[in-house]
Amino acid sequence: MGKALEGVRILDMTHVQSGPTCTQILAWFGADVIKIERPGSGDITRGQLRDIPDVDSLYFTMLNANKRSLTLNPKTEAGNEIFTRLIEECDVMVENFAPGAIDRMGFPWEKIQELNPRMIYASVKGFGPGPYEDCKVYENIAQCAGGAVSTTGEIDRFPMVTGAQIGDSGTGIHLVAGILAALLQREKSGKGQRVTCAMQDSVLNLCRVKLRDQQRLAHGPLTEYPQYPNGEFGDAVPRAGNASGGGQPGWIVKCKGWETDPDAYIYVITQARAFPGLAKAIGHEDWLEDPEWSTPEARLPKLDQVFAEIEKWTMTKDKMEVMGILNPLNVPCGPILSMKELAEEDALRQTGTVVEVDHPERGKYLTVGNPIKLSDSPPDVARSPLLGEHTEEILKSVVGLDDAGIAEARRQGAI
Ligand code: CAO
Numbered sequence: 001m002g003k004a005l006e007g008v009r010i011l012d013m014t015h016v017q018s019g020p021t022c023t024q025i026l027a028w029f030g031a032d033v034i035k036i037e038r039p040g041s042g043d044i045t046r047g048q049l050r051d052i053p054d055v056d057s058l059y060f061t062m063l064n065a066n067k068r069s070l071t072l073n074p075k076t077e078a079g080n081e082i083f084t085r086l087i088e089e090c091d092v093m094v095e096n097f098a099p100g101a102i103d104r105m106g107f108p109w110e111k112i113q114e115l116n117p118r119m120i121y122a123s124v125k126g127f128g129p130g131p132y133e134d135c136k137v138y139e140n141i142a143q144c145a146g147g148a149v150s151t152t153g154e155i156d157r158f159p160m161v162t163g164a165q166i167g168d169s170g171t172g173i174h175l176v177a178g179i180l181a182a183l184l185q186r187e188k189s190g191k192g193q194r195v196t197c198a199m200q201d202s203v204l205n206l207c208r209v210k211l212r213d214q215q216r217l218a219h220g221p222l223t224e225y226p227q228y229p230n231g232e233f234g235d236a237v238p239r240a241g242n243a244s245g246g247g248q249p250g251w252i253v254k255c256k257g258w259e260t261d262p263d264a265y266i267y268v269i270t271q272a273r274a275f276p277g278l279a280k281a282i283g284h285e286d287w288l289e290d291p292e293w294s295t296p297e298a299r300l301p302k303l304d305q306v307f308a309e310i311e312k313w314t315m316t317k318d319k320m321e322v323m324g325i326l327n328p329l330n331v332p333c334g335p336i337l338s339m340k341e342l343a344e345e346d347a348l349r350q351t352g353t354v355v356e357v358d359h360p361e362r363g364k365y366l367t368v369g370n371p372i373k374l375s376d377s378p379p380d381v382a383r384s385p386l387l388g389e390h391t392e393e394i395l396k397s398v399v400g401l402d403d404a405g406i407a408e409a410r411r412q413g414a415i
Contacts, residue, residue: 003030004377008183009398011090012036012067015043017139017165018124018199019096020063021172026092026179027066028370028379034086034394035064035385039071039415042387055362061384062367065357069385070394071415074105078405079414083107085399087115091192092179096124098136109194119192120182124171128198137199142167146203151210153239155226160239171202209245213237224249229301244269249296249303252336253311255319263341266319268310269332270303272296277329282313355381391415 008031012023020043027033037043045059074083083105087093093112095102102108102123112119126137127145135141140161143149148167153160164170178195186192204211213222214237221228224247225240244250250269257264270278275296279287287293299306314322319335326333337345343366348354355369360383370379395401401409409415 002377003379004374005029005031008032008092009090010034011086011093013093013095013097013102014124015096016045017059017063017168018171019094019175020045021169022122022124022175022179023067023094024063024065025173025176025370025372026094028381029374030377031092033067034090034390034398035067035069036072036074036083036086037069037387039073039388039413042069042071046387052362056359056384056386058365061357061359061362061365064384065367066379066382067385068390068394069388070391071388072391073414074107076409076412076414078409078412080106082395082399082401082409082414084115087112087119089398090116091118091183092120092122094122094175094179099125099134113192117191118186120179120186120195121192122175122179122182122195122197124175124197124199126199128196128201132200137167139165139167142171142199142203145200147207147210148203151207151237151239153241155231155239155241157239166206167199167203170206171197171199174202174205210237223300226304242267248272248332249300249306250332251303251307251310253307253314255314255322255335256317258315263336263338264319265336266314266322267334267336268307268314268322268326270299270306270310271330271332274329274331278310278326278331281325281329281331282310284309352379352381357381357383359383361386388415 005026008026010023010026010031010033012033012035014020014023014035023033023035035043043060043064045063046056048057049059050057072082073079087107109121112121125133126135126142127133143161143166146167149159149161152162175195175197178197182193182195216222217233217235217237221233224243225238226243227233227238242252248269248271250267252265252267255264255266276288279285292298317325323333323335342348343354345354351373352369353371355367356364357367358364367381369381392406395406395409395415406415
């Protein structure tokens with residue numbers, strides 16, 4: 001079966017995490033992704049957080065599946081010529097270097113357009129135009145700048161970053177959407193365009209509900225926040241612990257074994273229409289007849305007591321037992337799953353969300369496959385390339401160099 005992006009060639013100038021997440025998804029959709037890496041060392045993540053000496057790290061292998069690797073230094077004379085040919089031969093160029101790095105290599109957008117008017121040139125930067133546009137940015141900085149950190153954490157404690165890589169991988173996924181839209185527009189216009197995603201913007205987009213709450217604050221306290229009705233609200237959205245971001249109250253409660261198992265917890269949402277079943281399950285049928293508890297409005301100021309009662313019940317059961325009882329009652333709930341549990345989850349293996357791949361140097365490892373499922377374009381997850389594994393192959397078939405040209409490029413240190 002063909003793949004959705006078959007025939008699309010990507011000039012992948014990405015490194016670390018944000019850009020590589022984007023091009024990895026494009027590769028899973030079937031694009032030919034040519035990853036350009038600095039001769040000798042390659043993407044810095046190949047050597048970062050290594051678990052096995054002298055072998056590409058999991059950081060690299062889990063972000064660069066299904067790509068081909070070409071070592072190239074565009075700052076050399078031969079490298080500049082090869083890079084020029086690649087721009088002519090590719091459909092999309094993706095990069096996430098520090099601001100201005102590609103320009104300094106001698107390839108500003110104007111020149112790229114001249115070389116290939118159909119080229120889509122996609123970039124991740126930390127910030128959009130403005131006071132911080134020249135800053136280098138990593139994940140946690142983006143989380144801070146995009147509003148995630150000020151709104152995450154325990155109430156009245158210090159701000160907290162989240163383990164989800166919403167700045168890096170989150171921005172990479174936003175960039176995928178921009179590239180696909182630009183490819184579609186090119187079908188009609190015949191022209192490429194510039195696609196840019198700032199990490200701050202992507203994080204803020206993911207924190208949309210918190211900007212909603214900022215505006216609601218002007219009209220009174222945020223009644224679903226744990227600070228209501230007894231705590232104080234300032235002039236900015238506060239941290240809300242584990243309160244639900246939606247209109248239905250939710251919280252994390254302990255389950256059996258919590259004293260020794262750090263993940264023996266479950267998230268329970270007291271959705272109004274499922275509340276009668278929940279109340280009965282925890283032995284609080286009395287609440288349903290009592291006007292002090294029977295309506296969401298009556299319960300709102302005493303959510304802490306509601307969840308304390310739920311917890312008394314959940315502490316007598318393990319989290320999967322709670323799931324088994326509450327789900328048939330349509331009570332939305334979710335166990336706190338550890339990475340160990342996720343790695344061992346059979347259903348995720350079956351859907352290709354967790355995939356085992358074989359690597360010639362490290363052996364078998366697990367990766368997260370494509371979370372976006374296309375029925376006519378299922379991904380075959382392949383291992384990441386070794387550094388420069390496809391250099392000669394690409395120079396011959398895409399760039400059109402012969403053996404003498406390759407030898408000269410090598411002599412100059414261009415590849
Ligand atoms: N051959 C020769 N030189 C190369 C090369 C190659 N194949 N690939 C990159 N380089 C050079 C660049 O040209 C640049 O040189 P100059 O600064 O002299 O122009 C240099 O390598 C380093 O690039 P950099 O500044 O991007 O790298 P860094 O490690 O200092 O910074 C990062 C990393 C991520 C902070 C920065 O790239 C950045 O802010 N990127 C945009 C935001 C982003 O994507 N952040 C998320 C990263 S994932 O956590």
